Amino acid sequence: MSIPAELRNELEDLYAEYADALDSGAFECWSDFFGEPCLYRIVSKENHERALPMSLVRCESMGMLRDRALALQKLNVYGPRAWRHLTSHLRATEAAGHIAVRANFAVFESLHDQTTRVLVAGRYLDKVVRTDAGLRFREKVCVYDSALIPGSLVAPL
Amino acid sequence: MERTWPLQGDSRVPYFIYTDGDIYRRELERIFEGPTWSFVALECELPAAGDYKRGFIGETSVFVVRDAGGSIRGFLNRCAHRGVQIYQHDTGNAGRAITCPYHQWSYDLEGRLRGLPFRGGVRGKGGMPPDFRVEQHGLTPIRVHARSGAVFATLSAETPSFEDYLGEKMLGFYDRVFDGRPLRVLGYSRQRLPANWKLMLENIKDTCHASLLHVFFVTFGLFRVDQPSKVRMDETGLHAALISERGRQEVNEGTTQMQSFKADLRLQDSRLLESVREFPGDATVVMHTFWPNLILQQQSNTLATRQIVPRGPNEFDLHWTFFGYAEDDEAMTQRRLRQANLMGPGGLVSLDDGEIIARAQDGFRKAGAAAGVVEMGGRDYAETDHMVTDVALRAFYRGYRKVMDL
Numbered sequence: 001m002s003i004p005a006e007l008r009n010e011l012e013d014l015y016a017e018y019a020d021a022l023d024s025g026a027f028e029c030w031s032d033f034f035g036e037p038c039l040y041r042i043v044s045k046e047n048h049e050r051a052l053p054m055s056l057v058r059c060e061s062m063g064m065l066r067d068r069a070l071a072l073q074k075l076n077v078y079g080p081r082a083w084r085h086l087t088s089h090l091r092a093t094e095a096a097g098h099i100a101v102r103a104n105f106a107v108f109e110s111l112h113d114q115t116t117r118v119l120v121a122g123r124y125l126d127k128v129v130r131t132d133a134g135l136r137f138r139e140k141v142c143v144y145d146s147a148l149i150p151g152s153l154v155a156p157l
Numbered sequence: 158m159e160r161t162w163p164l165q166g167d168s169r170v171p172y173f174i175y176t177d178g179d180i181y182r183r184e185l186e187r188i189f190e191g192p193t194w195s196f197v198a199l200e201c202e203l204p205a206a207g208d209y210k211r212g213f214i215g216e217t218s219v220f221v222v223r224d225a226g227g228s229i230r231g232f233l234n235r236c237a238h239r240g241v242q243i244y245q246h247d248t249g250n251a252g253r254a255i256t257c258p259y260h261q262w263s264y265d266l267e268g269r270l271r272g273l274p275f276r277g278g279v280r281g282k283g284g285m286p287p288d289f290r291v292e293q294h295g296l297t298p299i300r301v302h303a304r305s306g307a308v309f310a311t312l313s314a315e316t317p318s319f320e321d322y323l324g325e326k327m328l329g330f331y332d333r334v335f336d337g338r339p340l341r342v343l344g345y346s347r348q349r350l351p352a353n354w355k356l357m358l359e360n361i362k363d364t365c366h367a368s369l370l371h372v373f374f375v376t377f378g379l380f381r382v383d384q385p386s387k388v389r390m391d392e393t394g395l396h397a398a399l400i401s402e403r404g405r406q407e408v409n410e411g412t413t414q415m416q417s418f419k420a421d422l423r424l425q426d427s428r429l430l431e432s433v434r435e436f437p438g439d440a441t442v443v444m445h446t447f448w449p450n451l452i453l454q455q456q457s458n459t460l461a462t463r464q465i466v467p468r469g470p471n472e473f474d475l476h477w478t479f480f481g482y483a484e485d486d487e488a489m490t491q492r493r494l495r496q497a498n499l500m501g502p503g504g505l506v507s508l509d510d511g512e513i514i515a516r517a518q519d520g521f522r523k524a525g526a527a528a529g530v531v532e533m534g535g536r537d538y539a540e541t542d543h544m545v546t547d548v549a550l551r552a553f554y555r556g557y558r559k560v561m562d563l
Contacts, residue, residue, distance in 0.1 A: 042503065046247075047344040053494055054344020054479045056503045060495070063426030068498070071505050075372035075419075078512040147247070148474065149348040152511040153503035 003092050003099070011092055011101060011128065014135045019085035022156055027069035030156055031062045035129060035136035038062060042142045042157055045122065056144075056153060072154060080112040083119070083155045098127040098138055105142065107157060109150075120144040120157065162563050163528045167551045168536045172524035174563070175353035175517075181470040187560055188449050189215025189467070192316040194302065194309040194323075196451035196464050197221055199480060201306065201340045203229060207251040207266060211244050213466040214299075214312055214450075220244050221301055221308055222251055224266040231301035231310045237270065237294045238262045247345075255296065268296035305335035307462070323447075324391045330398040330445045333436055334455050339483040343493060346477040348502035348511065353521075354465050354473040355557075356514040361444045361452055362553055364388060364399055364544035365533055368411070370513060373505045376419045377430055383411025385439070386544040393559075394538065394552030395448035401544065403432075403441040403457070429495055432457035446549075448556075458489065459496040471518060475511075477501050 003011075014033070021029045034040065042057040059065045090103040102125055109119035122144035129138045142157040160177065163169035174180050189195065197212030198221050209222040211234060218234035220243070234242050236257035243257050254271060255264040262273045270291040278284025301310045302319040309319060316322065323331060350357075360366070367374050368382040375381050384404035390397045424430065434441070435458060445453040452463040460481060466474040477500070481493050499506045531554075534546025538555060541548055557563075 044345065044347075052342065052344035053490070054346070054497060055494065056346055056501055058494060058498055060428070061426045063424070064429065064498075067424050067426060067429065068505065071373060075376070076505065077370055077372075077509045079516065147345075147347050149346070149502040151350060151502075151515065152348065152508040154508060154512075 003094060007099070008090075008092065010135055011090060011099070014128070015087045015090060015103060019087055022085055023083055025073075027072050027156070028066075030069050031065035033137055034062055034065060034140070035131045035133075035138060036062050038065070038137060039139045039141075040065060040137070040156075041140070042144065042153070044147065045143055045145050046147055048141075048143045056149075057156070068156070072156075076154070078152065078154050081154070082110045084108040084110075085157070087124070092128075095127075098129050099135075101126040101128050105157060107155070111151075117150060119150060119153070120146060122157075160563070162558060163526075166536075167538075167555045167558070168530065168532045168547075169528040170531060170550070170554055171526065171528040172521040173526075174557075175355065175521045176470050176524070178470060180561070180563075181467075183561060185215045185467070190217065190312045191560070192311070192313045193449050194311050194316060194319055195449065196307060196447065196462060197231070197301070197310045198229075198308040199306055199340055199342060199462070199478060200229070200303055200308055201480075201483070202248055202342060203308075205250065207253065209244060209249055209251055209255075210308075211247050212310070212464070214310060215467055217312065218242060219299055219310055221310065222255070222266055229301055229303050229308055230266070230268060231299040232268050232296040233299060235297065236262055237264075237296055238273070243296075262294075264296050268298055270294045270296075305332065305337045306340045307335050323396065326389060327391050327396045327398065327445070327447075330389070330443055331447075331453070333443065334445075334453060334460060340480050341483045341485065343479040343481055343490070343497075346479070346501040347474060348477075349468075349472065349474050350511050350515060351472055352514040352518040353470055354467040356517055357452070357463070357465050357473065357475060358446050358448075358553070359550060360510050360514060361399065361446045362397055362549035364546060364549065366513075368544075370509050371506050372419065373499070376422050377424070381411065382543070382545050383409055386542070388541045388544060388546060388549050390538075390540060390549060390552050393448070394549075394554075394556035395560075397446050397549045397553070399442070399444045399544065399549070400440045401442040402439050429498055430457075432492060432496065433489075435489075454500065456499065457496055458492045459500055460493065461497075461500060475502075 018033050040059040041055040043055045047054050086106045088104050092099050092101045106121040107119045108116050110116040125141040127139040128135050195214040198210035202210045203223040206223050206225050209220050211220045220234045221229050221231045224230050241259045263271050265271050276285045299310050386401040443455045450465045454461045461477050461479045464476040531547040531550045534548050538552045
């Protein structure tokens with residue numbers, strides 16, 4: 001069932017703001033897009049299709065999202081780079097207790113000293129809920145297409 | 158270019174071994190295609206007849222398949238007709254026959270050529286010559302060896318038995334994880350790193366770096382120089398195991414020297430580090446480097462094989478297979494999945510490694526006769542009961558130089 005245009009606009013804003021937050025490096029705001037309880041996973045298409053439970057990244061609470069954000073900002077060692085998240089083909093349907101959202105994503109990575117490359121492309125399979133603070137992710141599953149990650153996967157998708 | 162090892166010997170590692178094309182070709186011939194066993198699969202990836210797993214020995218594509226009798230066989234991943242790669246997927250089921258899509262040459266699961274279209278011609282015309290013998294055109298078999306759940310393969314007839322190759326001491330570490338219990342694959346991660354393949358093995362043998370580079374390890378005491386640790390090696394120095402016990406987040410003589418130690422840092426959700434002891438003994442970490450292409454990882458409750466696939470001197474792929482045991486309960490599986498956040502291409506610890514070895518490779522560019530220094534812990538090769546040492550690197554390069562005549 002299609003959703004009202006107003007809700008669709010709200011969802012478009014949510015995804016745009018989410019991409020902006022990640023691309024600006026404001027990882028400390030990452031968990032603000034989620035509402036407890038929450039689940040965030042990055043999973044390869046291969047694992048997803050074969051129902052293998054391993055995730056490349058798996059955060060089971062807002063605390064785990066914040067821990068990873070802190071690690072990326074303060075603890076991990078990686079070369080200077082920029083990211084650009086593109087989200088498209090957003091499709092949303094009302095489901096029991098949440099809005100099911102599917103969208104395509106592509107993330108470009110620009111390493112210092114290198115030309116821009118595609119880091120990953122894939123699909124978001126998300127559950128969005130309305131909270132007092134606005135729309136929030138209850139579940140965000142990022143299924144990436146390639147069997148190979150070029151280099152390391154640093155930023156969240 | 159002069160390719161002479163520095164006079165100081167194994168306490169120096171010349172940078173040309175990471176970038177030189179001739180050295181790389183010699184490595185493929187003498188190491189990967191030579192008398193070594195390469196990891197290719199876990200047995201649980203091939204439960205049924207016809208199940209196959211593709212793998213690599215150096216750059217050579219191979220596959221292992223379970224035959225109708227239940228044995229695992231290995232072949233070059235190349236049709237005997239025109240050389241086409243038979244399998245493009247990493248895993249699958251061959252059905253009753255292994256068939257090349259190009260001209261449909263069809264082999265049984267034992268690798269024998271069973272049939273090919275138009276062999277007898279069409280309407281009396283064409284076809285293969287009368288003296289064509291299918292027996293002479295089977296798939297090229299390779300030696301395989303399965304032990305307690307893992308499968309290895311070799312391209313050389315000279316390779317010693319698997320047990321002799323690994324030696325009793327290293328078999329002990331192998332059997333610790335591959336203890337005969339059936340395994341269960343939890344999932345795969347793969348990444349392509351712009352660095353020389355040896356840097357991945359070095360990274361595990363370089364015991365000091367974990368206490369300095371990996372703030373996550375250091376701060377939460379998962380792997381740190383002030384903890385009880387051991388370095389164990391075989392006679393060749395090529396295989397090694399780093400063994401350690403988890404410590405506490407405490408300020409002491411070791412941690413005060415680590416800029417990266419953060420005494421006041423706390424995880425908001427500490428479930429990430431909650432682990433249970435599941436192996437005999439005190440060790441909570443055993444990182445086993447298995448010459449030439451495997452790292453067997455046991456860090457707390459996260460178990461993985463990391464398979465190295467070289468792609469020229471400046472690049473390699475790293476294939477991670479995360480696994481547990483078939484008998485694991487749900488809580489243990491959840492622990493393994495949660496702790497996997499530390500490892501892999503996006504691991505809170507491992508991403509540092511992928512980044513730093515790429516940066517090392519950048520540093521080697523046009524390095525001429527320059528060499529790295531591996532003198533921590535002295536200049537000898539004796540096993541240690543601590544990890545403030547480069548001994549596993551020195552022993553490794555002593556073994557490497559013998560194989561490579563360098």
